[in-house]
Amino acid sequence: MEVIDARVALAPAISLTCAALVFASGDRTFWRRFWSLSAAVAKLVIVMSMLPGALRGVVYTFRLVEFTEGVGLAFRADALGMFFSVVSSTLWLVTTIYAIGYMEREPNRVRFFGFFALCVSTTVGVAFAENLLTMFLFYETLTICTYPLVIHDETPDAMRAGRKYLAYTLTGGAFVLLGSIITYQLAGTMTLSQPGILSLESGRLTLTLLFIALIAGFGVKAAIMPLHGWLPSAMVAPTPVSALLHAVAVVKVGAFGILRVIYNVFGVGLLRELGLCDWLAALAAFTILAGSLVAIFQDNLKRRLAFSTVSQLSYIVLGAALLTPLAATAAIVHIANQAFAKITMFFVAGSIQRTTGKTTVHELAGIGYRMPYTMAAFTVAALSFIGVPLFAGFVTKWYLSLGALENGAWWYALVMLASALLNAAYWLPVVYAAFFKTAPGVETEVREAPWTMLVPTLACAVFVIVLGATASTPGMPFALASAAVKFVFGM
Numbered sequence: 001m002e003v004i005d006a007r008v009a010l011a012p013a014i015s016l017t018c019a020a021l022v023f024a025s026g027d028r029t030f031w032r033r034f035w036s037l038s039a040a041v042a043k044l045v046i047v048m049s050m051l052p053g054a055l056r057g058v059v060y061t062f063r064l065v066e067f068t069e070g071v072g073l074a075f076r077a078d079a080l081g082m083f084f085s086v087v088s089s090t091l092w093l094v095t096t097i098y099a100i101g102y103m104e105r106e107p108n109r110v111r112f113f114g115f116f117a118l119c120v121s122t123t124v125g126v127a128f129a130e131n132l133l134t135m136f137l138f139y140e141t142l143t144i145c146t147y148p149l150v151i152h153d154e155t156p157d158a159m160r161a162g163r164k165y166l167a168y169t170l171t172g173g174a175f176v177l178l179g180s181i182i183t184y185q186l187a188g189t190m191t192l193s194q195p196g197i198l199s200l201e202s203g204r205l206t207l208t209l210l211f212i213a214l215i216a217g218f219g220v221k222a223a224i225m226p227l228h229g230w231l232p233s234a235m236v237a238p239t240p241v242s243a244l245l246h247a248v249a250v251v252k253v254g255a256f257g258i259l260r261v262i263y264n265v266f267g268v269g270l271l272r273e274l275g276l277c278d279w280l281a282a283l284a285a286f287t288i289l290a291g292s293l294v295a296i297f298q299d300n301l302k303r304r305l306a307f308s309t310v311s312q313l314s315y316i317v318l319g320a321a322l323l324t325p326l327a328a329t330a331a332i333v334h335i336a337n338q339a340f341a342k343i344t345m346f347f348v349a350g351s352i353q354r355t356t357g358k359t360t361v362h363e364l365a366g367i368g369y370r371m372p373y374t375m376a377a378f379t380v381a382a383l384s385f386i387g388v389p390l391f392a393g394f395v396t397k398w399y400l401s402l403g404a405l406e407n408g409a410w411w412y413a414l415v416m417l418a419s420a421l422l423n424a425a426y427w428l429p430v431v432y433a434a435f436f437k438t439a440p441g442v443e444t445e446v447r448e449a450p451w452t453m454l455v456p457t458l459a460c461a462v463f464v465i466v467l468g469a470t471a472s473t474p475g476m477p478f479a480l481a482s483a484a485v486k487f488v489f490g491m
Contacts, residue, residue, distance in 0.1 A: 003053070005060040007046050008075040008128050011085065012138075014043045015092070015121035022114040033100055036113050040093040043124070047082075047089045054082040055479050059193075061130065071190055073137070076130035078193070079483035080263070080332065084127040084256050086480075087336045091248045091343055092120045094456045099240040101452030102350055106238060111148055116244065118145040123249040126256060131190040132180040135260065139176060139221075139253065143169040146250055149241040150234050161233040168230040172220030176257070179214035183265060186210070192260055195488050196267015204274060207266075211276050214261045221254025223310045224317060225287040231310060235302040239350025242302060246309045247343035252335060255316040259331065262320045263488040272323055281321035285415045287314040292422035299360045301349045304426060305342070308385065311419065312338045318412065319400055325485050327403025330396050332481040337384070337392035340463045344381040347457040348374050351449035361430055368434035371448050375434045377461035382427035384464045387420040392467035 018039030025031035050060055059078050066072035077085070099116065103109050122145060125138035143166070151162035184190050186206070187197040198207060220227045231251070235242055245251060262271060271277050291311030298304035315338070319331025351374050352358050352367060368375040384393035397416045404412035448454050471478065 001057060002059045002061050004062060006062055007050055008060040008077045009062045009064060011043060011046050011128065012121045012125040014039050014046065015117045019114045019117040022110060022117060027110055032110065032113055036096050039117060040096045044089045044093055047085050050077055051082065051086065054079060071131065071133055071184065073134055074130035075128040076193055077128050079480045079487065080259065081127045083332055083477060083480040083484065084335060085124050087339050088120065088123050088248055091339060094460060095240055095243050095248060098347055098453050098456040101450045102240055102354060103238065108152060112152060115145050115148045119244060119249050123253055126253050129192065131192055132183060133190050136176050136180055140173045142249065142253060143173060150237050152237055152241060157236045161236050164233050165230045168220050172217045175213045175217030179210055179217060182210050192264040195263060195490065196270055198266055198270060200270060200273060207274060208276060211266065215258060215280060218254045218257030218261065221250055222258055222313050222317060223251055224283060224314060225290055228310045232303050232306040235306050239346055243343045243346040246346060247339040251309060251313050252339065255313050258317055259320050268323050268489060277321040277323055281318055284314040284318035284321055285412060287311065288415060288419050292419060296426045299362055301359060301361055304361065305345055305349060309342060315396055315400060319403060322403050322407045322409065324403045324406040325489050326399050326406050328485045328488060329481050330399035330403055332484055333477055334396040336477050337396050337467055340460050340467065341381040341384040341392060344377050344457060344460040344464060347460065348378040351453050351457060355447065355449050364430060365433045365437040370446060372446060373448055373454060374457060377457045379431050380461040380464050382431055385427060386423045390468050392464045394468055395471040
């Protein structure tokens with residue numbers, strides 16, 4: 001059942017308004033914090049207010065402008081979009097609290113909080129986009145709004161990273177625009193409200209080229225190899241920006257776009273006929289393994305996290321490409337599972353850097369004695385990525401493996417096993433060194449990061465456990481994921 005409701009447009013507008021108020025407040029600390037926190041809470045309240053209806057099957061719609069039939073600026077909150085918006089809105093609030101503690105000693109604070117709000121606005125806009133045009137507009141706006149955050153420090157390294165980021169993402173955006181135009185020419189619409197709008201009548205070659213264009217366009221932000229080069233370079237940005245890139249907005253938007261292409265533009269039936277997802281699944285599997293292999297050799301903690309993200313995001317792509325209900329469930333649920341675990345790790349990396357000045361893995365021997373709560377949170381996230389039962393990451397690996405077997409592609413279950421072993425290879429040594437090694441001159445007196453940084457870190461770690469321990473119970477996140485899967489597969 002579809003219901004016209006302005007809340008679906010108000011949700012992205014809230015953070016847009018917040019950005020304007022933050023810029024207007026200037027360097028007045030109280031008002032900057034007030035507007036940032038108030039908007040984050042307001043957005044979460046608005047999104048969560050639609051959740052009960054979404055769980056009952058209600059789809060919220062709102063059309064602002066219609067340029068021609070089937071093309072305009074329009075919003076639609078279906079089960080998949082609601083899932084993504086709940087995750088991003090929750091993490092915006094958490095990251096805002098963390099950023100207040102992290103960024104107050106940084107220059108350009110006003111610019112950071114203003115553009116941070118704009119990024120979240122565009123992210124929710126992508127989640128609620130009713131058609132490819134709306135999605136493209138918010139997708140490209142996200143690129144522009146993220147650039148000032150990537151170059152925040154304005155060092156030569158930061159400026160180079162910013163240029164690289166723009167080169168990659170603007171090129172990706174051009175492919176998304178091209179693919180959107182071709183889709184409209186073939187289907188006569190750009191809507192994302194159906195489980196597939198294209199047909200085989202358009203021709204196999206045309207559809208193949210269109211699929212490549214759209215996947216490449218969204219794959220840049222999703223950091224699929226070899227389109228990932230911008231992401232490790234962007235780690236020169238402050239830690240809250242890294243958290244935004246990896247968990248809240250940018251890479252998730254890319255992965256979400258791929259889900260929309262597979263499930264709403266092409267549709268499962270057409271892609272099975274074309275066989276296009278076979279090579280996409282293989283590319284995702286390669287990225288999962290290659291990203292982890294590269295991560296093993298990264299001594300800088302944030303770069304290790306970056307290559308871990310390259311690997312982890314492809315779980316979503318692989319799940320979508322397998323074209324089975326179980327794998328699709330894994331892909332959707334991993335949006336939340338990866339987000340909470342990865343943001344926990346970035347919060348830990350930022351807390352360590354702020355408190356001790358350490359940025360490399362080899363410097364972390366004995367850090368668990370000084371920052372036991374922080375490193376406990378890191379350990380939870382590490383166990384999740386490895387896939388230990390009762391942690392969120394196990395759920396993803398389990399459903400992906402079942403989905404692979406459901407598809408008859410048993411070798412992808414082996415990819416999950418290999419990925420678990422590789423994750424153990426580059427995360428467990430960090431945990432072991434933190435708690436079971438000491439180094440000369442390392443302080444053993446407990447001295448954690450400020451509470452504004454510690455509390456969000458611990459809260460996200462708790463979510464990682466909750467998402468894993470409650471996976472078999474009815475409700476979020478599986479209720480929304482199941483609703484999205486049923487729509488896509490006509491169940």
